[in-house]
Amino acid sequence: MTTQPHLDIDAVRKVYGSVVALDEVTLGVEKGAYVVLLGPSGSGKTTLLSLIGGFIVPSSGRIGIAGRDVTDLSPAQRPTTTLFQDYALFPHMSVANNIGFGLKMRRVPAAERRKRIAAGLELVGLGDYGGRGIHELSGGQRQRVALARALVVEPEILLLDEPLGALDLNLRRQMQDELLALQRRTGRSFVHVTHDQEEAMALASLIVVMNNGRIEDMGTPKRIYERPATRFTATFMGESTQITGQVTSADGSSSTQVETAVGKLRLPGTLPAGNGVTIIIRPENLQTGGAGDVNLGTARIREATFQGAHYRVLASSETADQDFVLRLPPDRQVEQGMSLALSCRAEHLVAVDR
The missing domain is CATH 3.40.50.300 (P-loop containing nucleotide triphosphate hydrolases)
Incomplete structure (x- = not known):
């Protein structure tokens, strides 16, 4: 009832x-x-x-x-x-x-x-x-x-x-x-x-x-x-990195592969093959130094703004037309032009319709 x-x-x-x-x-x-x-x-x-x-x-x-x-x-x-x-x-x-x-x-x-x-x-x-x-x-x-x-x-x-x-x-x-x-x-x-x-x-x-x-x-x-x-x-609920791509394959009920400008990304769950999607990554979920299990390539810092609890960093991929927004610890050395190896955990990738 x-x-x-x-x-x-x-x-x-x-x-x-x-x-x-x-x-x-x-x-x-x-x-x-x-x-x-x-x-x-x-x-x-x-x-x-x-x-x-x-x-x-x-x-x-x-x-x-x-x-x-x-x-x-x-x-x-x-x-x-x-x-x-x-x-x-x-x-x-x-x-x-x-x-x-x-x-x-x-x-x-x-x-x-x-x-x-x-x-x-x-x-x-x-x-x-x-x-x-x-x-x-x-x-x-x-x-x-x-x-x-x-x-x-x-x-x-x-x-x-x-x-x-x-x-x-x-x-x-x-x-x-x-x-x-x-x-x-x-x-x-x-x-x-x-x-x-x-x-x-x-x-x-x-x-x-x-x-x-x-x-x-x-x-x-x-x-x-x-x-x-x-x-x-x-977009309305705060900053994020948005990566557009195309679903190329689904692996049963466990994961989906998406072809993007920064390479093939594998996401949890399944989506129909051929779908155009946008992958959302929140700034706090982007990691540097290869700590995550999903490799996003290298990016060069364009801007870094100190905001007290963190640096807000804008970076551009060194190999593709893709921008990233991330947060770095306040005690981290951050300089314009610095190169970062970016990654994240698969569970932090969120796919929405393009």
């Missing part, structure tokens, strides 16, 4: 005139998940978030939350709340009154309202800040107030629309930690929109990669990064 997903998006389509913003998107999410919708501008991620929140209506398809069809319900009628990038706090209200605003609109009795406001303040670490004005708070504190306001109404799903985009790098990382801890403490489902790959991997239990109004790939951060399903996902 299969259980119905907590968030159930079924063949949802959104069209504006001749523009298809979302094209038959289907997604099922379990209760308590931290979902990140990830993609470039125009990929459809914000449109999908707005459809879940009821701010726009789908052209076709269905949306269910906690076993209830909410497709035609207004935002106020849905079991969701939304945290926007600008927080949308009321500057003339105290912190406590901002947090309690949604409860007041729902006509929650005053005594219960005070109790839940106090709990909300404690939840976000602002227990003594209830009487302060919004103008007295830092950016991070304002975000905590917005989070408390969203959570005190006890939504089934909290929607977050690029909530960290306005913060500086250090505060953004701090708030990532706090968002994740808050989600785990409350056990609520979060759906978070961002175009930042590092933010997605830091927060998500499920990443949904979007492209041109469709779901390109979805899975755990580890799987999406290490074993991307498409070339777009591989």
Whole structure:
């Protein structure tokens, strides 16, 4: 017996005139998940978030939350709340009154309202800040107030629309930690929109990669990064070396041989002979000095940039038209023009359709 997903998006389509913003998107999410919708501008991620929140209506398809069809319900009628990038706090209200605003609109009795406001303040670490004005708070504190306001109404799903985009790098990382801890403490489902790959991997239990109004790939951060399903996902989820080739043979169910500019590469698993593929290798998986079991030839360093924990190195093959991006230890001697013998382990080669 299969259980119905907590968030159930079924063949949802959104069209504006001749523009298809979302094209038959289907997604099922379990209760308590931290979902990140990830993609470039125009990929459809914000449109999908707005459809879940009821701010726009789908052209076709269905949306269910906690076993209830909410497709035609207004935002106020849905079991969701939304945290926007600008927080949308009321500057003339105290912190406590901002947090309690949604409860007041729902006509929650005053005594219960005070109790839940106090709990909300404690939840976000602002227990003594209830009487302060919004103008007295830092950016991070304002975000905590917005989070408390969203959570005190006890939504089934909290929607977050690029909530960290306005913060500086250090505060953004701090708030990532706090968002994740808050989600785990409350056990609520979060759906978070961002175009930042590092933010997605830091927060998500499920990443949904979007492209041109469709779901390109979805899975755990580890799987999406290490074993991307498409070339777009591989490129969007961070740097990689990409080697194009042609499948020449398959050895039963154990391995596949691909003819490339840097030689014949043997990959685990089987692919149809004749297929054009792109082989993806992440920078940290390229090795020097012949340490890996797959030989990629020699390459000469074009650029090397010190980035603290490692050198980011761009190198070009000495025998073929092929570039490599790799990381070398910070204590390694690295010079422009230096020749490197490159290799990797077969298990780190990922083939996607060209």
